[in-house]
Amino acid sequence: MSLIPNLGGRRSNIFDPFSLDIWDPFKDFQFPSSVTGSFPSENSAFVSARVDWKETQEAHVLKADIPGLKKEEVKVEIEDDRVLQISGERNVEREDKNDTWHRVERSSGIFLRRFRLPENAKLDQVKAAMENGVLTITVPKEEVKQPHVKAIQISG
Secondary structure: OOOOOOOOOOOOOOOOOOOOOOOOOOOOOOOOHHHHOOOOOOOOOOOOOOEEEEEOOOEEEEEEEOOOOOHHHEEEEEOOOOEEEEEEEEOOOOOOOOOOOOOOOOOOEEEEEEEEOOOOEOHHHOEEEEEOOEEEEEEEEOOOOOOOOOOOOOOO
């Protein structure tokens, strides 16, 4: 549990300017499964896919662990306000009435992660690739132009 409260879409990590969490007012409430229906639950490790984000000289590179999914089952989108969204769903395996299950531990459900990209991101050149259950998203960076400062002489 974080010592810093997450209120109204604020950043969950004040030291990370790129973090963006959506506030969920019902996050800490326990609902019966009939109420939540098909919404993701905190009990599923898959629901909150883990993502690493590193910045190199040339690009921002995000790597998400999403084992067991095909690339067709994952969506990577960029919204107008520079928000990168990664989403997908793992469906529950169909049951055969003749099968006897002894243990069910693999998670299923929907996952959704959102990240606000920095000003220097080239949004029209984003690339994504998936290999061995790891989604890699590369966001090239623009060269940040240093502001030209012109000294003005004061007369008088």
